Every structure is written in C-alpha cells, then in structure tokens.
Amino acid sequence: MKLPRALLFLAAVPFVCGAATFHAEGVDSKPWAKIFASIGISEDHSHAATVIVTSGQASIDAAKLAEHHLVIIEGLGPAAKSVGIGEKEDRLAVRQICDIHAPKMQIIWQHEAVVPGATLPASFQVFATEKWNGAPVAAGKRTIGGAILWLATEPGGNGADRYPYLLQMLSDLGLTMPARATNLWAFFDSAYRIRADPDYLARRWRQAGINVLHVAAWHNMETEREQDHYLQTLIDACHRNAILVYAWLELPHVSEKFWADHPEWREKTAFGQDAQLDWRKLMNLQNPACRKAVASEVSTLVERFDWDGVNLAELYFESLEGASNPARFTPMNDDVRQEFRKTVGFDPEMLFEPDSSYAAAKHPEALRKFLEYRAHLAAHMQGEWLSILDQERVKKPYLQVVLTHIDDRFEPRIRDALGADVARSLPLISARKDTLLVEDPATLWDLGPDRYAKLAEKYRELTPHRNLLAVDINVVERYQDVYPTKKQTGVELFELVHQAAASFGQVALYFENSLEKQDLALLPVAASLAQVQETAADEMKIEAPALTKIAWQGPAEIDGHLWPVQNRQFVFVPEGRHVLRPGTVEPAVTIADFTADIRSATVSQGEATLAYVSTGRAIAILGSRISTAEVDGANYWKADTSGASQAVLLPPGQHVVTFHQ
Numbered sequence: 001m002k003l004p005r006a007l008l009f010l011a012a013v014p015f016v017c018g019a020a021t022f023h024a025e026g027v028d029s030k031p032w033a034k035i036f037a038s039i040g041i042s043e044d045h046s047h048a049a050t051v052i053v054t055s056g057q058a059s060i061d062a063a064k065l066a067e068h069h070l071v072i073i074e075g076l077g078p079a080a081k082s083v084g085i086g087e088k089e090d091r092l093a094v095r096q097i098c099d100i101h102a103p104k105m106q107i108i109w110q111h112e113a114v115v116p117g118a119t120l121p122a123s124f125q126v127f128a129t130e131k132w133n134g135a136p137v138a139a140g141k142r143t144i145g146g147a148i149l150w151l152a153t154e155p156g157g158n159g160a161d162r163y164p165y166l167l168q169m170l171s172d173l174g175l176t177m178p179a180r181a182t183n184l185w186a187f188f189d190s191a192y193r194i195r196a197d198p199d200y201l202a203r204r205w206r207q208a209g210i211n212v213l214h215v216a217a218w219h220n221m222e223t224e225r226e227q228d229h230y231l232q233t234l235i236d237a238c239h240r241n242a243i244l245v246y247a248w249l250e251l252p253h254v255s256e257k258f259w260a261d262h263p264e265w266r267e268k269t270a271f272g273q274d275a276q277l278d279w280r281k282l283m284n285l286q287n288p289a290c291r292k293a294v295a296s297e298v299s300t301l302v303e304r305f306d307w308d309g310v311n312l313a314e315l316y317f318e319s320l321e322g323a324s325n326p327a328r329f330t331p332m333n334d335d336v337r338q339e340f341r342k343t344v345g346f347d348p349e350m351l352f353e354p355d356s357s358y359a360a361a362k363h364p365e366a367l368r369k370f371l372e373y374r375a376h377l378a379a380h381m382q383g384e385w386l387s388i389l390d391q392e393r394v395k396k397p398y399l400q401v402v403l404t405h406i407d408d409r410f411e412p413r414i415r416d417a418l419g420a421d422v423a424r425s426l427p428l429i430s431a432r433k434d435t436l437l438v439e440d441p442a443t444l445w446d447l448g449p450d451r452y453a454k455l456a457e458k459y460r461e462l463t464p465h466r467n468l469l470a471v472d473i474n475v476v477e478r479y480q481d482v483y484p485t486k487k488q489t490g491v492e493l494f495e496l497v498h499q500a501a502a503s504f505g506q507v508a509l510y511f512e513n514s515l516e517k518q519d520l521a522l523l524p525v526a527a528s529l530a531q532v533q534e535t536a537a538d539e540m541k542i543e544a545p546a547l548t549k550i551a552w553q554g555p556a557e558i559d560g561h562l563w564p565v566q567n568r569q570f571v572f573v574p575e576g577r578h579v580l581r582p583g584t585v586e587p588a589v590t591i592a593d594f595t596a597d598i599r600s601a602t603v604s605q606g607e608a609t610l611a612y613v614s615t616g617r618a619i620a621i622l623g624s625r626i627s628t629a630e631v632d633g634a635n636y637w638k639a640d641t642s643g644a645s646q647a648v649l650l651p652p653g654q655h656v657v658t659f660h661q
Contacts, residue, residue, distance in 0.1 A: 020177065023049035026058045027074050027154060034159035038494035039167060039177055039525045056080035066146045070175055073150045076116055083148050088117035094152065096131040101165040101518040102489070109162050110483040113153045127169045138163055140173050147173035158448065161483065164490030168518055180549040181501065181527035184209045185470070185508035187248060189216040190230060192513040198237035205512060206241040209524025211595050213238055214311045217247040221255035221297050235306050240647045242593040242619045246309035246402065247302060251385065253280040254294055265290035268333045270326035270352045277318045277328055284333040285381060295388050302392045308617050309400030310389055311437070316378040320442065322417035323360055323367055326352045336377070344369055371416050379424035386428055398652045400616040401434040404472065409458035410451065411441045426462050437470040437508055446480035449499035456503035470506035473497065475514045489516045494526035501527045524549070540580045547597060548573050555583030564601055564608035567592040567623055574598040589659050592623030596650070606661040618650040620657070630658045
C-alpha cells in the first residue's frame with residue numbers, strides 16, 4: 001500500500017503528493033512562480049497551498065503555519081522571529097555565496113545586497129553562507145508535519161538570480177514531487193570518463209531520467225581492443241538499465257588516425273591550411289575517394305557494435321565567425337574550388353585576396369554567391385550521408401537516425417557563418433520520419449528559458465510534426481557575463497529543461513559529464529509535464545503526455561486493473577488520463593522499467609502482457625524471474641541458464657509482448 005501522507009508527516013518526512021501548490025503572501029510571487037513552475041508546482045491563492053512564501057516582516061506565526069506547510073521566509077522581522085531567527089545590529093553585504101550542495105561552485109550575484117545579519121537557532125541547518133565571512137544567508141529545518149526555509153533576501157526577479165540550489169534546499173527539507181520523466185537524451189564522450197565504471201554510470205543516468213545516450217563514436221572508428229571492449233561494456237550496461245545507445249558522429253571529423261593517415265584528404269581553410277579547428281580535424285568529404293573510405297569506416301563501425309541508432313551531428317562548415325575569419329573558413333579544398341569555379345566562374349580563394357577583382361570586402365555579391373553555394377553543399381552532404389545510413393538500416397531496420405543541426409531560424413546569422421540552413425535539412429529528416437535535434441547557438445546561451453518556446457514557434461513554421469523535433473541544451477560554462485553561475489545549474493537548469501520539454505518533443509543534454517551531481521535527482525522532475533492530482537489519500541488522477549514514473553510503494557492498479565509495470569519505488573504510467581490506486585495483490589510478473597509507449601497492460605496467472613508502440617527498439621527490464629517472452633504470439637526470448645539477463649530488447653513497431661514466469 002502507498003503510505004498515507006499523514007503517516008509520512010508523523011515520520012518527520014514531509015511528502016508532497018499529487019498537485020503541490022504554492023501561495024505567496026506579502027512578497028512578489030512572480031519569481032516564485034518561475035522557480036516552482038520548473039518542477040510542476042502551480043500557484044494557489046489560499047492557505048491550502050502546500051508551500052507558503054512570506055516576508056520576514058509579516059505579522060504571522062510562521063512556526064504555527066510550518067506545522068502543516070513548507071514555509072519559506074524572505075528576510076527578517078516578526079515572521080522570522082516566530083521561528084527563532086533573530087536580527088543583528090551589523091549589516092551584511094552579500095555578493096558572493098557558498099552553498100553546501102556545490103561548495104566549489106562560484107555563485108556570484110549580479111548586484112550586491114545589503115541586509116541585516118541573522119542569528120539562527122541550533123536546530124536550523126545552514127544551506128548557504130556569505131563567501132567571505134561565513135554569515136548564513138539560507139537555512140532551514142523540518143518540523144513534524146512540514147518545514148521552514150529562511151532566505152536572507154528575495155530570490156531575485158528572474159527566480160534563478162541568487163540561490164541556484166533553492167530547490168535542492170526544499171528537497172532536503174522533504175519536498176518531493178511524484179512525477180518524473182523517463183525520456184531525456186544525453187551525450188557521452190569516453191575521453192572524459194576513462195576510469196568510470198559503466199554500470200555505475202548507467203544506473204545514475206537512468207535515475208536522472210535518461211533513456212538515450214549519444215556516444216562519441218569517433219574513438220572507435222578503427223578497431224582497438226581496449227577501446228572497443230570499453231564501448232561494448234558501456235552499451236551492455238546501458239541496455240541493462242533501459243538506456244538505448246546511439247553512435248554520435250561528427251563528420252567531417254572522422255578520427256585522429258584517419259586524419260594522420262590521410263593528409264591528402266584534409267579539408268583546407270581559406271588560407272590554405274589544414275582545417276584542424278578546435279578539437280575537430282576536418283576531412284574533405286567532397287573528394288570521391290575520401291567519401292568512399294569514410295563511408296566504409298562508418299559502415300563497419302555501425303555493424304561492429306550493438307547500436308540502437310546513429311546521430312549525424314553538425315555536418316556543415318566552420319566557423320561561427322564565418323568569412324570574417326579566413327583562417328577558420330571552410331570548405332576551401334581543391335574539389336570545392338574546382339566545382340565552384342566551373343559553375344560560377346571564379347575561384348572562391350579570390351574572395352580572400354585583397355587585390356582580387358572578387359575580393360569579398362569590395363564585392364559582397366561575389367561572397368554571397370559562394371555562401372549560397374556553401375549552404376546548398378551542406379544540405380547536399382547531409383542528404384548524401386543520410387542515404388548512406390539508410391543502407392545500414394537495411395541490415396539493422398531498428399536503427400534510429402538523428403540529425404543534429406544548429407539553429408539558424410532564431411539566429412539567422414548562423415546560415416552564412418556555417419552554411420547551416422535548416423529549411424533545406426528538415427525535409428530530408430521529415431521524409432524519413434527521423435528526428436531533427438536543434439542545437440541553440442552559443443550566442444543565445446545567456447538568454448532565459450523563454451527562448452525555447454520562441455524557438456519552437458519558428459520550427460512550427462517549417463513542420464507540424466512536433467514529435468520529430470528535439471532540442472539540445474548545452475550545459476557548459478558560457479563566455480558571456482552571466483549570473484549567478486557560469487554554467488547552467490540548479491534553478492536555471494530546471495527552468496531550461498522544463499520549458500524545453502514543453503516546447504519540443506524531445507530534450508537532449510550536452511553533455512552528461514558536465515551535469516552537476518546535485519542536479520541529477522531533480523532533472524527528471526523538471527522534464528516531466530505530467531499533471532497529478534491527489535483525489536484521496538490513496539488515489540491519484542494523472543494526465544501524462546508521455547510515459548511517466550510516479551513515486552509509489554506496493555502493488556498498484558491503473559484504471560481499476562492490476563498494473564505490472566512497476567518497481568519498488570515507481571509505477572510507470574502510460575500516456576493519457578488515468579486513475580492510480582493501491583492494488584490488493586502483488587502481480588506475479590513485473591516489468592521494472594520500460595522504454596516504449598505502453599498502450600495497455602494486463603496481468604493473468606503467471607504472466608503479464610503489454611501492448612506497446614516504439615519507433616526504435618524497446619527495452620524491458622524484468623522485475624521478477626521470467627522464463628520466456630513472446631512477441632505477437634511467437635517465441636521471441638528465453639532466459640539464459642544463469643538467469644543473469646534482466647533486459648529484453650524488443651522489436652520496433654506496434655506489438656504485443658507476453659512475459660511468462
């Protein structure tokens with residue numbers, strides 16, 4: 001049975017079940033609305049709300065209110081005094097703070113705040129302090145039926161301005177959201193994880209809601225025993241944890257060895273230099289011999305490993321500075337120059353010769369011709385390599401294909417800078433019913449989460465198929481002046497993820513190693529769009545736009561039927577509107593995790609049957625001992641003699657799978 005909320009309160013573990021809400025009294029509610037919206041908490045204009053936000057200056061008994069609510073107090077005054085927080089005569093200037101959730105993270109406020117110093121009761125845990133004198137600026141404690149969080153200041157107008165780990169503080173105080181997404185994507189590069197245990201990583205990724213991992217495949221383009229063993233071990237670990245694995249390609253970069261072995265095929269910049277730009281070493285894919293050799297390498301790579309998909313990423317030209325920086329401007333290889341000269345009438349190299357009659361500075365119309373040619377060439381290359389991957393799908397029909405493409409709709413300068421024209425590329429993907437993964441340019445990384453809604457609007461002008469569009473959030477240190485952290489973390493990250501999930505069919509995170517460990521537990525909460533309403537102590541109404549994990553203990557019924565897709569912590573609720581209640585008996589057969597859309601599930605004596613739909617392979621993680629599985633009535637899977645295998649890879653499409661004890 002699911003524990004009633006009252007019992008959890010008595011255990012001094014506040015548990016917010018169902019439709020948690022907040023109420024702001026005497027403070028600006030707008031920043032709090034942004035903060036709480038990122039984890040699915042809406043505003044309620046009554047004291048029936050789960051979370052109450054109030055000013056320290058309010059004349060209320062916050063201690064009494066906290067007996068049954070999670071109370072947040074901004075600043076000092078009567079409300080703070082009622083919970084034992086006193087005011088010092090000294091003033092405290094705050095610009096930089098330290099938070100226990102990330103002690104090494106630099107947290108700098110854009111503007112200094114001067115506030116009175118505070119004295120805290122011994123029962124309070126200090127979460128954050130002023131960096132230089134250690135004075136507390138955020139602290140809290142649990143009560144028997146609720147909790148108190150005190151902040152020295154308001155959170156700032158945008159919500160994420162001052163206390164990036166505010167939601168982690170509330171989580172420490174017992175705030176728990178029931179719904180979690182299960183379908184995040186993440187990028188992985190083994191160069192950053194040389195000694196990491198794949199099983200440990202895979203478990204952690206899955207707990208964070210990740211179900212597809214895009215793995216840097218250029219490290220395995222050529223056979224190397226130790227590197228290949230690590231990759232296959234990683235793929236196996238991911239499959240055991242319900243994570244699909246895609247080969248992430250970064251053409252025209254092929255591999256370090258390919259670059260070293262074929263200097264004659266290296267791409268050239270406008271200055272005639274080999275195009276080694278940042279970490280990528282670009283090859284001339286317009287050369288027929290080079291293209292044939294690379295296609296052979298890619299084909300062998302896809303066949304050698306048990307991939308579930310392929311990501312053809314960033315297949316266009318360098319760099320973000322475009323023609324203004326000839327030292328990085330590509331493609332200027334002999335094949336491109338010859339073709340352009342034959343078609344248009346002049347060598348594009350002349351664009352960068354100051355005394356030339358075609359110098360770009362004097363004749364921008366000449367440069368325009370090459371930029372248009374370049375955009376056409378990039379789209380042609382993408383179509384060519386998508387066709388090459390189509391040949392691989394003849395051998396492995398379940399392979400999913402993703403085209404990662406930088407945005408040029410919201411940031412139109414990108415088209416000329418990189419030759420990236422998504423209006424040309426999207427039809428190539430749509431015709432194949434594959435996924436376009438939109439990467440927002442670095443120039444936009446300092447903007448807020450609203451950019452994803454605006455970005456999605458731009459793409460709806462090109463296609464109505466939201467499910468074919470994904471967006472990539474770059475979780476990296478930004479070059480712009482941003483506050484309070486250089487990297488997206490805490491509240492800011494959750495706001496980005498939530499808005500991206502609401503705007504696109506899929507959200508990808510670049511990359512898994514840059515995610516802060518303190519953010520992982522709340523990532524799937526932020527990515528969830530499920531609406532949960534607690535209609536009784538042991539009943540929930542759930543409206544889920546996709547398969548969603550709901551925190552639950554014990555047997556469960558969905559819509560009055562015993563439900564087999566669950567584990568000790570969660571029930572997996574399918575898309576749609578459903579009613580979740582405690583079950584009366586434990587199902588004999590359980591599926592502990594599942595990656596496809598579940599259309600129905602039934603339980604009978606010694607078996608469980610799922611009807612599912614999946615564009616690619618699906619993974620079922622067995623929660624109980626299973627001997628065999630049938631797909632559409634035919635024998636499909638049999639447990640090995642050791643009984644060790646707990647993951648079943650299922651075919652794509654619309655199927656019915658039955659698991660037998």
